[in-house]
Amino acid sequence: MKLFHQLHNGSAYGFLDKFPKKPGVYLFLEDGTPERIGRTNNLSQRLKNHLRQDHGSAAYAFKRARQKLGLKPTYRKGSGRKDLQKDPAFVEIFRTEIERLKTLSVKYVVVEDIAEQYLLEIYSAIEYGFDLDEFGNH
Structure with a gap:
């Protein structure tokens, strides 16, 4: 999947860096090791929200x-x-x-299409071996 390779091979940024106000998929890394995948309609706002109390x-x-x-x-x-x-x-x-x-690094890829966001998020979770418990119905 092309978007997965863009995400995986993309640049890593500091968690406190500025991010675009665009929709996309983001990846948290600790010491270069992927730890969490997420999707959002606004990368900048979502990453800021992760730091709210x-x-x-x-x-x-x-x-x-x-x-x-x-x-x-x-x-x-x-x-x-x-x-x-x-x-x-x-x-x-x-x-x-x-x-x-705040100590983690973040990779992201802008993805406008919501269906592509969902697919990239779950595909990445499987590729990285993440727990799939966040994808269940609530």
Whole structure:
């Protein structure tokens, strides 16, 4: 797949660099090792949102913090996302994960067509051996 090769072989940028306000697919790397793939309608805004101290925007940091504490996702009253944001132990790990994101590098490819974004995201996840749990229905 041509777009995958563009993404994989593309330049890596610092997480805090400027990104285009265009739709596309992005890849997080830690020390050159791919770690997460995502898609968005606005690369610049989405990457900024990953650094917000908000469970809805910084979903990847939130997921990693939850995993570090061995917590499974739940929609039960009293144990959801908003409740975890009130737990000091969780908040500390969540903030640490947001700071860690700033040390990662990012590759991206602009992809205007939404179907191509979806296909590139899942194809890349398979190629990199990522967990496919994020592609299920919610």
